Amino acid sequence: MRNTFHKLRDDIENGILTGDFAPGERLDETQLAERFGVSRTPIREALMQLSAIGLIEFRPRRGALVADYGPKYVFEMFEVMAELEGMAGASAARRHTPEDKTLLLNAHLRCEEATANDDTDAYYYENEAFHHVIYAASQNSFLSEQCALLHRRLRPYRRLQLRVHNRMKASFDEHKQIIEKILSGDAQAARELLLAHVRVQGDRFSDLIASLEKIKAKATSDR
Amino acid sequence: MRNTFHKLRDDIENGILTGDFAPGERLDETQLAERFGVSRTPIREALMQLSAIGLIEFRPRRGALVADYGPKYVFEMFEVMAELEGMAGASAARRHTPEDKTLLLNAHLRCEEATANDDTDAYYYENEAFHHVIYAASQNSFLSEQCALLHRRLRPYRRLQLRVHNRMKASFDEHKQIIEKILSGDAQAARELLLAHVRVQGDRFSDLIASLEKIKAKATSDR
DNA sequence: GTCAAATATTTTGTATACAAGGTTTGCCAC
DNA sequence: GTGGCAAACCTTGTATACAAAATATTTGAC
Structure with missing residues (x-):
């Protein structure tokens, strides 16, 4: 079976691709954790993966933003x-x-x-x-x-x-x-x-x- | 300034690309944490990013393996x-x-x-x-x-x-x-x-x- | 009333703790 | 001596805790 962070990654990714999370929007880890009923740890791991493929960006000490390509x-x-x-x-x-x-x-x-x-x-x-x-x-x-x-x-x-x-x-x-x-x-x-x-x-x-x-x-x- | 996990990502990635970590090798999180003098958390975050770009693979409950493409x-x-x-x-x-x-x-x-x-x-x-x-x-x-x-x-x-x-x-x-x-x-x-x-x-x-x-x-x- | 500074609060980034599952080792039976 | 099973240990995966930094808020001065 797949892990929590796999599912979260797909869910968040889907949210971005469907426009549920708009480009430029800030992704609050705590909020996401509550929303999906898990702790921040797997949320962060999912976000890390999304940042690696360029779907979101990490600003130092300012968390993750949905990538907003020009x-x-x-x-x-x-x-x-x-x-x-x-x-x-x-x-x-x-x-x-x-x-x-x-x-x-x-x-x-x-x-x-x-x-x-x-x-x-x-x-x-x-x-x-x-x-x-x-x-x-x-x-x-x-x-x-x-x-x-x-x-x-x-x-x-x-x-x-x-x-x-x-x-x-x-x-x-x-x-x-x-x-x-x-x-x-x-x-x-x-x-x-x-x-x-x-x-x-x-x-x-x-x-x-x-x-x-x-x-x-x-x-x-x-x- | 960049964060710990950025540096770790680059270091581990470099280790893989230079052959320091061989394809198929298992990456022990605890060992890596000790080696780099940090806790497992940023190590994991770095590994997550590398897995997203296909450089390593996560096997459920068996950790990360350096990708070994045929x-x-x-x-x-x-x-x-x-x-x-x-x-x-x-x-x-x-x-x-x-x-x-x-x-x-x-x-x-x-x-x-x-x-x-x-x-x-x-x-x-x-x-x-x-x-x-x-x-x-x-x-x-x-x-x-x-x-x-x-x-x-x-x-x-x-x-x-x-x-x-x-x-x-x-x-x-x-x-x-x-x-x-x-x-x-x-x-x-x-x-x-x-x-x-x-x-x-x-x-x-x-x-x-x-x-x-x-x-x-x-x-x-x-x- | 408005602007600024200081403090409070929220949020990230990292460490630690704990539980579930996997691996290895050792013991017993054949 | 070898094969299989069980128990102990080790590792991962997730939760929680804590510190540093950024943001918001409140208070005070002009």
């Missing part, structure tokens, strides 16, 4: 994510097994259902599963882990663009092409399609931030 | 490292600043000195600095951090091939070409050169393992 940094993360996904896709095209093929087609089918039902929540979930199948199909477990990790870290930022006009349909169409190239073993094409597929999310995030900045600037000048 | 996993890590370095190189070719140019040429110069003196230890150090300059020149701080992190994790495995015949000279020649492509802004060429430059290390590592396996198998059959 927009530039988030965009950079999307850039790296795109490259890693491209790599996974290329590797999957070269090395996928027959089982991977089944899994890919199944995952795609479930995405199709979500699209047909116009169920963005379901699509969000199935989309994640689809990408994880690609990671696994790369036959590179380290790459797969890194992709999954970064994917998770970017989750709150992808959330923002969930319901952008027509994005679900566009995403689904891109998946279709990606699958085709992976299954036909066209590594280069798979790489480029995935690169673009992920990059567009970074671009959208940038656009979003830019428009927010503009609004903010306008509000300031109006004052 | 050869396949290490090879996979080199594959990802190669891709990330390629990305950094391409990005550096597109976006390096005049200051980056100076830093790159200086780093290269110091590599040249080490080569001229046939000083593999110095070359090892300067080579690392050279690669870090490329990371920074990518102008992508997240990518830079990820590269540095993975680079560090692979250090003990690169160490094995330090004195392979003529590797230093070959490496230096590759650097020369890489610099050329980065400074001339040829992103694609820079990417491919760096990809190959790092991959060769993974290949060498594989070869080494394969030959070790062969020796081991022979020893077994001779029994």
